[in-house]
Amino acid sequence: MSARGSPLLSVRGLSKHFGGVAAVDGIDLDVQARETVALIGPNGAGKTTFYNLLSGRMQPTGGSVVFDGRDVTGRPPHEISRLGISRSFQITNIFPEMSARENVEVALTAVHGKTLRFFSRATSDSALHEEADALLGQLGLGALATSRAGTLSYGDKRLLEIAIVLATRPRLVLLDEPTAGMTPEETRGVVALVRRLAGSTQCTFLITEHDMEVVFGLADRIVVLHRGRVLAHGSADEIRASREVREAYLGEPDD
Numbered sequence: 001m002s003a004r005g006s007p008l009l010s011v012r013g014l015s016k017h018f019g020g021v022a023a024v025d026g027i028d029l030d031v032q033a034r035e036t037v038a039l040i041g042p043n044g045a046g047k048t049t050f051y052n053l054l055s056g057r058m059q060p061t062g063g064s065v066v067f068d069g070r071d072v073t074g075r076p077p078h079e080i081s082r083l084g085i086s087r088s089f090q091i092t093n094i095f096p097e098m099s100a101r102e103n104v105e106v107a108l109t110a111v112h113g114k115t116l117r118f119f120s121r122a123t124s125d126s127a128l129h130e131e132a133d134a135l136l137g138q139l140g141l142g143a144l145a146t147s148r149a150g151t152l153s154y155g156d157k158r159l160l161e162i163a164i165v166l167a168t169r170p171r172l173v174l175l176d177e178p179t180a181g182m183t184p185e186e187t188r189g190v191v192a193l194v195r196r197l198a199g200s201t202q203c204t205f206l207i208t209e210h211d212m213e214v215v216f217g218l219a220d221r222i223v224v225l226h227r228g229r230v231l232a233h234g235s236a237d238e239i240r241a242s243r244e245v246r247e248a249y250l251g252e253p254d255d
Contacts, residue, residue, distance in 0.1 A: 008068055009172055009206075013026050015062040023046050025228035027050060027225075036205040036207065038215040038222045039206060047225055050225070055077055057077055094149045097148065097149075098149055102132075104136060155186035158178060166197075175205060195218065224239060226248045
């Protein structure tokens with residue numbers, strides 16, 4: 001789907017069947033380095049299953065996933081994460097009894113294979129504190145570093161999860177409904193954050209999102225899934241103008 005150089009992510013014929021039902025049905029997708037791609041579609045389109053296949057949480061029925069020139073098809077999640085693909089979830093994935101800083105430190109130590117050592121210590125290294133605090137500050141959470149994660153607002157929990165994802169030093173970030181449940185003000189903050197990260201880091205973003213204003217405001221390119229297949233792909237203007245998308249996704253039949 002890309003006419004440019006070798007993509008960072010290349011998916012070919014990716015499928016996942018549950019019995020006789022194809023949740024993902026032969027998806028082809030290329031994502032270039034430092035590109036922000038939105039993956040949209042109605043409920044049941046296959047977005048979450050596709051993410052599960054990319055992140056190793058499900059084994060595909062067929063097809064391949066190549067990341068940075070390596071075939072990662074069917075590899076376990078910890079291997080895929082170590083290679084540079086990290087994922088956030090629709091429901092926050094944090095340790096609620098630990099501080100915001102400690103949550104980020106767990107991810108930082110995991111990068112170096114030292115997670116068990118972290119849990120065995122009463123305190124963390126000062127360098128680890130500094131790196132965690134820098135990430136929290138980047139996401140506007142610096143003042144909440146010592147707050148217990150479970151006491152944070154919903155929006156701040158989502159931001160903390162993004163900080164945890166970034167702590168793994170990913171090259172490809174899979175954001176799953178990053179603004180779900182947020183207030184309009186929180187949503188604007190996340191949009192500004194992702195724009196800033198896309199411009200200032202080496203990260204590539206693949207984002208699922210139901211808020212079309214967020215999609216149109218963030219994505220370099222939009223891919224529409226419908227019934228487990230790629231229905232359309234292109235710029236925001238091309239997606240807006242697509243008859244197939246209006247009928248299948250936006251619910252506007254073409255006269």
